[in-house]
Amino acid sequence: MPIELGANRYGKSRVRLMKVTRGDGAHSVVEWNVEVWLRGDFHECFVDGDNSRILPTDTMKNTVYSLARASAAASPEAFAVELASHFIDNNPHADGAEIRIQSTPWKQLGVNDATLPYSFTHDANKIGTVVVTIGRESAPVITSGFEKLWLLKTANSGFAGFMKDRLTTLKETHDRLLGTLAEASWLYTGESLDFNALRRRIEAALLIAFAEHDSLSVQQTLYAMAEAALENVPEIAQIHLSMPNKHCNLVDLSPFGQDNPNEIFVPTDEPHGSIEATVFRQGVK
């Protein structure tokens, strides 16, 4: 039976980069974890062992550091576009390049209202994400987002009116905890965007919607958050949210003769509900 090469790509992952910008009186620092992918005609390499059109992944790694030194990019999005353009311009046999960047949210250390201009901290699990893909004839497609953002609501969340069959044991509730480890990615439209400012606006819209929503389900809150981001930021065309339901189960204290008016819970990691959706502006799919 004939055998053929199917979809393939290659690149370099987990290229870790820290860049310090030394201003007068204060520094700023970014930490990016960069991933490079090339797609294209690499048939001879995979099938025949001919490496003549293979840019070594080691060179890809060096390119990340060298371009970072030369670049004035103020956002991971802008740097990813520079990198993707560099790889597509310099590898004629590649049809497409993809750059993924995870960013660690370093911020200036502040203690007792004093900022310490050359010291930094980050206390979050949350990491920023960027994916830029570029084709030979097409403009870059820029998607940004975040992973691992813990969110918890202790009011205005219920879950009732759901389907019941003979295996349903879940009780209806109009007052429960809603916990999630949210992941988001949104697609930008337009040019000359201030990505850092837009990220702040999108994240603010998502968080305010999460906090203010009178939730009938995680599904409905997810949609309300996505809707708020799209309404507040015209520069994005769609947003994908993943919000696993990290159940906090009420502990039954009745065996100890105690009540439990929604105060003592057991937070659980697994199993968890899995809830995700893409929400888009009409006319853009």
Ligand SMILES: O=c1[nH]c(=O)c2[nH]c(=O)[nH]c2[nH]1
């Ligand atoms: O917000 C929720 N959505 C569900 O689909 C679901 N299913 C479940 O058991 N609890 C919940 N909560």
